[in-house]
Amino acid sequence: MEPRFPGEPLGLIAGGGRLPRIVAEAARAHGFEPVVVRIADGKDDDWSDFKGEYFAWGRAGDAVRFMKASGVKRVLACGTVSRRPDFRSILPSLRTLLMLPTAFRIVRGGDDRLLRNVAAFLKAQGLEPVAVQDVEPQLLAPEGPIAGRAADERERAALALGVRVAQTLGSLDVGQAVVASQERVIALEAAEGTREMLHRVADLRARGRVGRNERLALVKVVKPQQDERFDLPSIGVSTILEADGAGISAIGVSAGKSLIIDFDALVVAARDANIAVVGLPRDEASDPSRADVVSGSEP
Structure with a gap:
């Protein structure tokens, strides 16, 4: 513009x-x-x-x-x-x-x-x-690997589950974010926002409600009916730090429909926290059989 x-x-x-x-x-x-x-x-x-x-x-x-x-x-x-x-x-x-x-x-x-x-x-x-x-179109998240290391198999499964749940959540106009493992949903974002949801996940882990070896993924996706002029999902350095504090090892956002704030600083933070950050194709990532798409790797 x-x-x-x-x-x-x-x-x-x-x-x-x-x-x-x-x-x-x-x-x-x-x-x-x-x-x-x-x-x-x-x-x-x-x-x-x-x-x-x-x-x-x-x-x-x-x-x-x-x-x-x-x-x-x-x-x-x-x-x-x-x-x-x-x-x-x-x-x-x-x-x-x-x-x-x-x-x-x-x-x-x-x-x-x-x-x-x-x-x-x-x-x-x-x-x-x-x-x-x-x-500033450069703020939009690219598709595929964005920062940090590549997501492993368990994290790809957690991302795929998180996307399916987040899209359902968004269709009800509840929230944009979900934390999931490969087998279950850990937390849903509602009125409290992503930050407080992540604090809640950190508390669950501290109280032993999340398994010590359970790999968690944070997914933030645009709502199916969302007016994309407002409130696109976004992540920044603070998201990386809060996710790390909650024991989350992978983050996925809607490619082309989410915002990356302070990209260079986010790349450094993701590397230091050893967190995989990926851009998720909105439609394909909802298919659990397409784990290659969620991971950002080639079929």
Whole structure:
């Protein structure tokens, strides 16, 4: 995606973590001028080198007005949002107050429904939603081996099981991630997110609920019905470290539909942790007979 004119303002709704900064810098390098609206976990991040402002949930209406007044026509959202907006427990600004009936409709249901509602709301406000990968396609996970060593036979079986379960989980709009061994499912991601799920797996292993020699795989895949402009599965160095702490030895993500954050650093972290990281073809990896596809090796 290129700017329609040099210095075109690009709205960036930024949560926490490294991803919003990576996207903002890539957008600027491509000729956009990012306008950063910090929300939720992005509150205390330093964005002094970009135009923007922090907006509490109660000022959501002001955030829209700010972007439009800044000339924004296209907008993307990324970063960590650990808590959903609760418009019933905040004191909204006048502009947000006028939006409350719409806001209540937006936050109902699972994450996928919420994100689709957000996209529809932005479009109704004259803002075109775009995707992270539209700005920086190099963030997309490649197919096959990504980092670390090659997955062994047990890990390939665990990845295949994890993919099948994760796709079912995603079709119900529950979560994107699963931890599995070759024979059973260990943990499912729901509202708590991947990080807390991995902490739970670490606790299970510490309490002897996971076998000492049981090889575990983390799978993160895009939901079948997901709006791919928002919330693609992502992994970074923190994912590697948390997976290592949980005793996970392989990680699989949807090739071409997941984001790799800080690729070079992730490669080093995966090597140091001796974890196999692979990009999974979404359709073929769901077939357990195609273990060669899951491993990234040739048939």
